[in-house]
Amino acid sequence: MKLRNLRHSLVARLIGISLLLLLAVQLAGFAVVRASIERNARVQITRELDTDERVWRRLLEQKAERLRQGSALLAADYGFRSAVSSDDVATIESALANHGARIGAAVTALLDTQLALRVVSSQAGMGQLPAALAQVVPALAAEPAGSQITVIDGLPHQFVMVPLRAPLVIGWVLMGFPVGQPLADEMRQLLSADVALRVGDGRGGFSVPVSTLGPQALAQLRSSAAAVNELELEGGDTLLVRASPLSQVGVPSEALLLRSVDAVLAPYRQLQWLLAVITAAGVLLFALGSSAMARRVTTPLRSLLGATRRLSRGDYSVPMEHTARSDEVGDLARSFDHMRIDISHQQAEIRDLAYRDRLTGLPNRERFRGAVLDALRADALPGHCLAVLMLDLDRFKHVNDVLGYAFGDRLLQAVASRLQPMAGTSGDMVARHGGNEFALLLHVTDAQAALRVAERIAGAFETPIQFDDQTVDLSASMGIALWPEHAQDADMLLNRAEIAMYGAKKRLSVVLLYDPALDSSSAQTLSLLGDLRRALEHGELRLYLQPKVALQAGDGVAAEALLRWQHPQRGLVPPMEFIPFAEQTGFVRHLTLWVFEQVAALLGQSGAREMVLRVSVNLSTRDLLDPDLSLRLGAILARYAVDAGSFCLEITESAIMDDPQRAEAMLNRLAQQGFKLSIDDFGTGYSSLAYLKRLPVNELKIDKSFVLGMQSGGGDAQIVRSTIDLAHNLGLTVVAEGVEDAALMERLRAMACDEAQGYHISRPMPADQFFGWHAGPGAAFVAAP
Structure with missing residues (x-):
């Protein structure tokens, strides 16, 4: 009777512990999935905001180009040039007003060769126009092919300026249009992204004259701080915000591009509920199955004692006995055998971690040295030699100091991903040699082939690396040493590749092939x-x-x-x-x-x-x-x-x-x-x-x-x-x-x-x-x- 009670007590503990473990695993998995969905949604919105910002910039460029073409058309008009030459102010004013109205310009003006304002035609109520023109005209004169945005009466306006030639320059035609609600509505129709224009008042405050947001989101935006990355609405929705500067002169202004996180997460809500139901059903089925199996557990476990002792000595090669049995002992034996296999895999993983860099996933210094030793022991292919390329990132300490070590880690991972395709042939290896230093083992035909690999690496680094809103231009110094030309053993080959790398850094070169003179100059x-x-x-x-x-x-x-x-x-x-x-x-x-x-x-x-x-x-x-x-x-x-x-x-x-x-x-x-x-x-x-x-x-x-x-x-x-x-x-x-x-x-x-x-x-x-x-x-x- 006591043995029976003890057996039931053990069953209860086994079932309870198993259920708790399963429930913990399921809850952890549910939490990870939920967090991953939200993180992926934010990443997706970030990419969409990148596209939104490019489209917004393109819309501004198109508007500026249209304005520039209109200005050029007016400047090319013979009658208008004649009126300017004869100083017919009435005709000039009429031409400016009519042409500006045809292309939708809010401001059209004629400036003399000294950039002084002669005639201007503008919409009513633009009291700040003279002051704004005084700021924007010098900037446009410095870059006539570009455009400038400035704030007039609380609204950003985009200006272009083209020369008036007859055939020499006799003046300048200036045109501008408001960056207003129609442009924001067009952006909303194109990409379903909300747009709000925020304009500073010169006293630390700001206004929002243009917006496609709803009343609640607009009120939340107006009450937020000057710099905002996201808006939390009362309904629980979150809007991610991307700020794009507008005005280059005068009062600061910017365009805010906004996208809803909940809109992206909505399709995944049902999946999360379905996952919760599946999790609950799985826990219930596991509880029922565990209860049925636990009641069949008995005590004849001595036959597995020898096997467990072998496991304790670290011998994972011998399979467990009794795995063919269909009763409780067989189940336990199979469980022990699975444990033996899992532990064996873990030991293999530990050995792998000892030779692999955990941050980048690349082989580490010790593994790279072993690969070089193996390559030197192997029979070289006819017409081939072995090259070691050492690479050290320039200004990496400055990146860590300014942007933080977390950003530096992400930068190292990005560099590793760019270097991995450079190992083109079988036996080549890319490794992290330590810190911001990487090493490549290359099977090449000659030194020129190794230098070509270095040139490809330098070309890959010409593209800046961008994380979120931070862009980093990378460069590196590289040194190359060849076997058997420069060294006879692995350690000397690695050392001389590193000497060449430091020589390249000292000479401000991208890549340098090892030269014996580098050693003597270092000693000198x-x-x-x-x-x-x-x-x-x-x-x-x-x-x-x-x-x-x-x-x-x-x-x-x-x-x-x-x-x-x-x-x-x-x-x-x-x-x-x-x-x-x-x-x-x-x-x-x-x-x-x-x-x-x-x-x-x-x-x-x-x-x-x-x-x-x-x-x-x-x-x-x-x-x-x-x-x-x-x-x-x-x-x-x-x-x-x-x-x-x-x-x-x-x-x-x-x-x-x-x-x-x-x-x-x-x-x-x-x-x-x-x-x-x-x-x-x-x-x-x-x-x-x-x-x-x-x-x-x-x-x-x-x-x-x-x-x-x-x-x-x-x-x-x-x-x-x-x-x-x-x-x-x-x-x-x-x-x-x-x-x-x-x-x-x-x-x-x-x-x-x-x-x-x-x-x-x-x-x-x-x-x-x-x-x-x-x-x-x-x-x-x-x-x-």
């Missing part, structure tokens, strides 16, 4: 860096000056301070062999202070004071990020009694953009001390005109690549001329680098360039020779008109 670099501190302490550094001459009438003499290293064994070491590594280690700060102090001592001499010498000193990124830089320079000025205005501190655009806020703060402090500031190598960096306008700079230095390019007759001359005009309009002086001959110097003088610097004037010279040069032949350049 380490030796030079070890000697650099000793060079500063033992007086091995030399100050050189390269003169800069005035191309226009002006007083004073200028030069740029340059650093040279007189090594006791290697002779005069070029700056490019130690300055980049000094910047990486931070030792460049000591070099900058040494140069500054040498220049201050030079400027303190009577000869420099008499000739009003101004010397330019280069600052690196490390210098700008030093919070005590202004104090250190001020102390040196006080020590030598030199005015800060005798210095011009040169900063590259890339140094400013590494940390714009800190760089701008430091530059403001230096400008307050009286230092003149110059943007070096202008045109080769990434800074914007907004930063250029805000920074307290006095001078731009045009990079020598543009100056030398003027000789080839390409577009570099226009770039130089435009840069000079831009600088002068901003109140800055311009220095041209790389002046190699008299013809270049004369062209720059004709372009109104302020100063020139280059080998035609003088090569860099030791500082103690500069005064002699100035008093001798160099005076001819200094005195040039």
Whole structure:
């Protein structure tokens, strides 16, 4: 009786535990399916919003093109041109009004050749039109083939402008149409997406003059914050929002594209209910079946004891006994056998995880090394060799710092998916070698075949990677080593591919084939860096000056301070062999202070004071990020009694953009001390005109690549001329680098360039020779008109 009660108690526990486990699994599956459906719906809506945004942009472009064609038609009308030439205002007004009405333009205007408004025809009630035209006309003049959107009386208007020729330009025709309700309704009819135009009021608020939303959604939108990604409506519906900027000048405005999440989820609601019913029925059937089977469980399990002991020792190769029986023992035996198989699979999975990168799914470093070893042991195909390609993503740390590690992980997964198709033949492998470094094992015919693979990879990276609303341009540095040409074993092959990769990164090349010289240059670099501190302490550094001459009438003499290293064994070491590594280690700060102090001592001499010498000193990124830089320079000025205005501190655009806020703060402090500031190598960096306008700079230095390019007759001359005009309009002086001959110097003088610097004037010279040069032949350049 007790045994029977115990058996029933065990059955109850087995049934209860089994039901709980099944129910937990079903609920988890139901939750996963529900979450997956909602996530997929949001992804689908995001893709649809991408399409909506492209269509919206296309509609605006079509409207602008229609307006541009209408403007061109009016500009080509002979009668209208005659009226403009004869200044027949009444005819001009009539033509503008009639033509604008035919094409649906809200504003038509005629501007003279100086872009001043002559005649305008507009709809009634456009009180803000003159102010809006004053903002939009310069922008259209800068880009006549484009269009501009600005806000007039709370509604965005799109404007285009075409020249009026007879045959020379005698004026400009300006036309604009409102981006209003008809366009939003058209968008709604095309793609069933809601559109709302939101316009700022200049005081932090906004209005919604155009909308296809219902009253509730519109009220919710008007009460929301300025930046909104989704709207939660009272009925439980959610609208995903995509903002597309409209106005480029004046009051900010944007188009909001909205789609309903519930509209996409609605077809799946019935499936979820059906899944719930199936889950409940499955639980019920399982409960009934488990109850029937559990009642048949008995205690004769000793026959399986030996098998369980083998399992405990880790032996999963021997199948369980009694699996052929149809009674309870057979069921249990089969269950144990399934467990044996599952554990065996898990062990295999664990071994797989030990050789596979969990983030990207690619083989990891250890698996890749094993594959290289296997490939070296295998008999190579006739006419083939083995290549290892190492790839390191550029600026990946910057991506992690700015966008976060989660975004960086997604970026690595996207890179892995782009690299996998590059393993074209059997035996090739793509692996994640660690961090942002990938490796490819390639069976190729020669080095050129491996380089072609690298070119395909570089081509694949030309397409930016986009996640949600964030687009990232990727580039990579690649190194290639071949077996047996470059290495005889796997580890050396991997090491030399990595050396080639770092060599490519150092040389700013996309791909580099291993060269034995790369190893020796690395050792030489380490030796030079070890000697650099000793060079500063033992007086091995030399100050050189390269003169800069005035191309226009002006007083004073200028030069740029340059650093040279007189090594006791290697002779005069070029700056490019130690300055980049000094910047990486931070030792460049000591070099900058040494140069500054040498220049201050030079400027303190009577000869420099008499000739009003101004010397330019280069600052690196490390210098700008030093919070005590202004104090250190001020102390040196006080020590030598030199005015800060005798210095011009040169900063590259890339140094400013590494940390714009800190760089701008430091530059403001230096400008307050009286230092003149110059943007070096202008045109080769990434800074914007907004930063250029805000920074307290006095001078731009045009990079020598543009100056030398003027000789080839390409577009570099226009770039130089435009840069000079831009600088002068901003109140800055311009220095041209790389002046190699008299013809270049004369062209720059004709372009109104302020100063020139280059080998035609003088090569860099030791500082103690500069005064002699100035008093001798160099005076001819200094005195040039």
